Amino acid sequence: MGSSAETREFQAETRQLLRLVIHSIYSNKDIFLRELISNASDALDKLRLESLTDSSLGEIDTTDLHISLEVDRDARTLTVRDNGIGMSRDDLVELIGTIAKSGTAELLEKIKESKDAAAAENLIGQFGVGFYSAFMVADEVTVRTRRAGTDSGTQWQSSGEGVYTIEEVDGLPVGTSVTLHLKPADSEDGLADYLSESKIRQIVKQYSDFIRWPIRMATERTGTDGASSREVDTLNSMKALWARSRSEVTEDEYNEFYQQISHDWLPPAETIHMRAEGTFEYEALLFIPSQAPFDLFSRETKRGVQLYVKRVFIMDDCEALMPNYLRFVKGVVDAHDLSLNVSREILQHDRQIRGVRRRLVKKVLGAIKTMQTKDAERYAKVWSQFGRALKEGLLEDTDNTEALLELxxxxxxxxxxxxxxxxxxxxxxxxxxxxxxxxxxxxxxxxxxxxxxxxxxxxxxxxxxxxxxxxxxxxxxxxxxxxxxxxxxAKGQVDLDGSAEDSQETDADKAQREQDFAALLPWLTATLSEQVKQVRLSSRLTTSAACIVGDAHDVTPTLEKMYRAMGQELPTVKRILELNPTHPLITALRTAHAANADDPKLADTAELIYGSALLAEGGDLPDPARFTRLLTDRLTGTL
Structure with a gap:
C-alpha cells in the first residue's frame, strides 16, 4: 500500500525554464525519445556495475538487461521502461524534481539575451535538462521507479505546469518506467505520430541504434491466414563496431558500416580504429575513402564526422572534430564524457574536443604516411583523389605543416x-x-x-x-x-653556374658581357617602363631570347588572376625582363642600338621581345592587336 501523494511546486526559475522547453525551444522534437532511451541505458550500466561492487543490493538478475518501448494507442501513451538501477524517492527529487539545481538563474538570463531559438537551444544544452524535452510531445509525464536493494517504489507525475506530485508505490519491479501521455499529432507544431511503429523505429535507428542494450517493442503482425499476433522485436542493431577491438571486427563488417554512413559503395582505402583512455575517453572509427565525392570542392560540402556520446547519436558532420582540409574523412567518434545536449557552439570551444581533434588529425595523416611507405600504389590513388584538399592544410594547419609536406x-x-x-x-x-x-x-x-x-x-x-x-x-x-x-x-636571381662544376665562364667573361650591354639594358628598361620594372641579363636561358621573372617575393601572375577572380583587387605588379645575352636576336639588337639608338624600329623590337616572352609563359598580352600589327609589319619587311 502506498502513501498519499505529495504535491510540490517547482522553483520560480525552474517554471520559467520548463515553459521554454515545452514551447519548442528544441527545433527537433524527435530527440525526446533519444534522451529517455539514453537515461534508461545509463540505468542499465549502473545496475551492471553496482551488482558487482555493492553487496547491499542482494541477488540481482542481470542476465536480461534491456529497454522496452510500449505503445497504447487507445490511451495515447508511450512508455520507456528499463530494468536498471532504478531511483529512490530522494533520487527523484534530486534528479528530476529540480531542474539544473545550480545556475538556473544564470541560464535564464543568457536565454533572454539570446537572439534566436537556436541560440537558446544551445544554452539549454549546457544545463542538462534533456529529460524535460518529453514535455514537448506530452501533456503529462509519469515516472514509476524502484531502486535496486529497496522494497518500495516511487511515482513522480507532472504536466509541466509548475507543480509535480510524488508518492510511494508498492509492488513495482526494480527499474524505471517513463510514461508519456502524448499530445495529438500536429504537423504545424512539428508533432509527429509518436505512437506510429514506423516513426518509433526511425527515431531509434537514427539516434539509438548502437546502444549496447537491446531496445524492444511489441508489434502487431498479420499472418498469411489473416490472423494477427503480437511479436517482440529488437529495434536496434547494438553493433557499435568502434566499441569492439579491431581483432573482433571483420573487413566485411568495416566495409558494411562504411557504406552505411557514407553512402559510398566502394570499399574505403583505409580504416582507422582507435581508442583513447584517460581523462577524456573516446573511441573513433574513421575511414579514408577510395574516391573523392563529386562535391569535394563545393562550398556547400558538409564536413566532419558523426558524434556519439556513449553510443547515442548526437550529430552528423561535427566540424569541431575534423578540419576542413580533411573533409573527405568519414567516420564516428564516440565520446564518453560529453552531455547529450552538447551544441556545435560548445564543441568549438571545448578544450578536450580540441585535443581529440589534434589526435584524430595526426592519426589520419599518419595512416596516409604509412600508405606512402608501405603501399605506394594505394597512396598514389589516395593522393590523386585528395591531394588537392590535403594541400589546403598547408595553409590552414601550421601545427602539421611538416607532416603534410612529407605527404x-x-x-x-x-x-x-x-x-x-x-x-x-x-x-x-x-x-x-x-x-x-x-x-x-x-x-x-x-x-x-x-x-x-x-x-x-x-x-x-x-x-x-x-x-x-x-x-x-x-x-x-x-x-x-x-x-x-x-x-x-621564375622568381629572383638564378645562378646555376655559381656552384656547378662544369661552369666554363670566367669572371672576366662576365665583366666583359656586362660592359657590352651597359648601354642597352638601361635603354630597354626606360623603353618598356610601363610593362617592366627592370631589364637584365639572364643566366637561366639557353635557347630562348628572353623570359619574364618576378622578384623573390612578388605575387605570381596566376595568383594575381586568382585574387582578381575572387573580387580582390591587387596593385599591378611589374616584373623583370631577362635577356639571353648569347641569342642572335639579342646580340643583333645590341649592335643596332650601338649604331643608332634613336632608330624607332628598336622600340618596336623591344615591344615584340617583351610580348613574345609574355606569350611563352602563358601570359595575356595587354594589347594583342598592337602586338599582331607590329609582328606583321616586321615579317613583311623581311620578305
Missing part, C-alpha cells in the same frame, strides 16, 4: 610518368645543391616548355612541376622543407 606528391622533370615526394626529391639533389626548385603553371606541357626551364634542363637540375591552383598559394607560404628552401625558377 606532398608532385610531377617533376625527373620522371615524366611518375610523381615524386619532396623527400625523394631531396634524396636526388645534386652535390652542393641546397634549394628545391619548382615552377607553377596551368598545365605540365606549359611548364615543361617554359623558357625558365632551359638552364635547369641543360644542367640536369630537377624541377617540380606544380599545376594545381592551390600550388600557387602554399609554396608562397611554406618556404622550406627539411631545411631546404623552396624556390620558384
Amino acid at each position: 606532398v606528391s608532385a610531377a617533376s622533370t625527373h620522371d615524366p610518368e611518375k610523381p615524386t615526394t619532396l623527400r625523394q626529391y631531396v634524396e636526388r639533389m645534386k652535390d652542393g645543391q641546397e634549394t628545391i626548385y619548382y615552377l607553377t603553371g596551368e598545365t605540365r606541357a606549359m611548364v615543361e616548355n617554359s623558357p625558365h626551364m632551359e638552364a635547369f634542363t641543360a644542367k640536369g637540375y630537377e624541377v617540380l612541376i606544380l599545376t594545381d591552383p592551390i600550388d600557387e598559394v602554399w609554396v608562397d607560404q611554406v618556404r622550406s622543407f627539411d631545411g631546404h628552401p623552396l624556390q620558384s625558377i
Whole structure:
C-alpha cells in the first residue's frame, strides 16, 4: 500500500525554464525519445556495475538487461521502461524534481539575451535538462521507479505546469518506467505520430541504434491466414563496431558500416580504429575513402564526422572534430564524457574536443604516411583523389605543416610518368645543391616548355612541376622543407653556374658581357617602363631570347588572376625582363642600338621581345592587336 501523494511546486526559475522547453525551444522534437532511451541505458550500466561492487543490493538478475518501448494507442501513451538501477524517492527529487539545481538563474538570463531559438537551444544544452524535452510531445509525464536493494517504489507525475506530485508505490519491479501521455499529432507544431511503429523505429535507428542494450517493442503482425499476433522485436542493431577491438571486427563488417554512413559503395582505402583512455575517453572509427565525392570542392560540402556520446547519436558532420582540409574523412567518434545536449557552439570551444581533434588529425595523416611507405600504389590513388584538399592544410594547419609536406606528391622533370615526394626529391639533389626548385603553371606541357626551364634542363637540375591552383598559394607560404628552401625558377636571381662544376665562364667573361650591354639594358628598361620594372641579363636561358621573372617575393601572375577572380583587387605588379645575352636576336639588337639608338624600329623590337616572352609563359598580352600589327609589319619587311 502506498502513501498519499505529495504535491510540490517547482522553483520560480525552474517554471520559467520548463515553459521554454515545452514551447519548442528544441527545433527537433524527435530527440525526446533519444534522451529517455539514453537515461534508461545509463540505468542499465549502473545496475551492471553496482551488482558487482555493492553487496547491499542482494541477488540481482542481470542476465536480461534491456529497454522496452510500449505503445497504447487507445490511451495515447508511450512508455520507456528499463530494468536498471532504478531511483529512490530522494533520487527523484534530486534528479528530476529540480531542474539544473545550480545556475538556473544564470541560464535564464543568457536565454533572454539570446537572439534566436537556436541560440537558446544551445544554452539549454549546457544545463542538462534533456529529460524535460518529453514535455514537448506530452501533456503529462509519469515516472514509476524502484531502486535496486529497496522494497518500495516511487511515482513522480507532472504536466509541466509548475507543480509535480510524488508518492510511494508498492509492488513495482526494480527499474524505471517513463510514461508519456502524448499530445495529438500536429504537423504545424512539428508533432509527429509518436505512437506510429514506423516513426518509433526511425527515431531509434537514427539516434539509438548502437546502444549496447537491446531496445524492444511489441508489434502487431498479420499472418498469411489473416490472423494477427503480437511479436517482440529488437529495434536496434547494438553493433557499435568502434566499441569492439579491431581483432573482433571483420573487413566485411568495416566495409558494411562504411557504406552505411557514407553512402559510398566502394570499399574505403583505409580504416582507422582507435581508442583513447584517460581523462577524456573516446573511441573513433574513421575511414579514408577510395574516391573523392563529386562535391569535394563545393562550398556547400558538409564536413566532419558523426558524434556519439556513449553510443547515442548526437550529430552528423561535427566540424569541431575534423578540419576542413580533411573533409573527405568519414567516420564516428564516440565520446564518453560529453552531455547529450552538447551544441556545435560548445564543441568549438571545448578544450578536450580540441585535443581529440589534434589526435584524430595526426592519426589520419599518419595512416596516409604509412600508405606512402608501405603501399605506394594505394597512396598514389589516395593522393590523386585528395591531394588537392590535403594541400589546403598547408595553409590552414601550421601545427602539421611538416607532416603534410612529407605527404606532398608532385610531377617533376625527373620522371615524366611518375610523381615524386619532396623527400625523394631531396634524396636526388645534386652535390652542393641546397634549394628545391619548382615552377607553377596551368598545365605540365606549359611548364615543361617554359623558357625558365632551359638552364635547369641543360644542367640536369630537377624541377617540380606544380599545376594545381592551390600550388600557387602554399609554396608562397611554406618556404622550406627539411631545411631546404623552396624556390620558384621564375622568381629572383638564378645562378646555376655559381656552384656547378662544369661552369666554363670566367669572371672576366662576365665583366666583359656586362660592359657590352651597359648601354642597352638601361635603354630597354626606360623603353618598356610601363610593362617592366627592370631589364637584365639572364643566366637561366639557353635557347630562348628572353623570359619574364618576378622578384623573390612578388605575387605570381596566376595568383594575381586568382585574387582578381575572387573580387580582390591587387596593385599591378611589374616584373623583370631577362635577356639571353648569347641569342642572335639579342646580340643583333645590341649592335643596332650601338649604331643608332634613336632608330624607332628598336622600340618596336623591344615591344615584340617583351610580348613574345609574355606569350611563352602563358601570359595575356595587354594589347594583342598592337602586338599582331607590329609582328606583321616586321615579317613583311623581311620578305
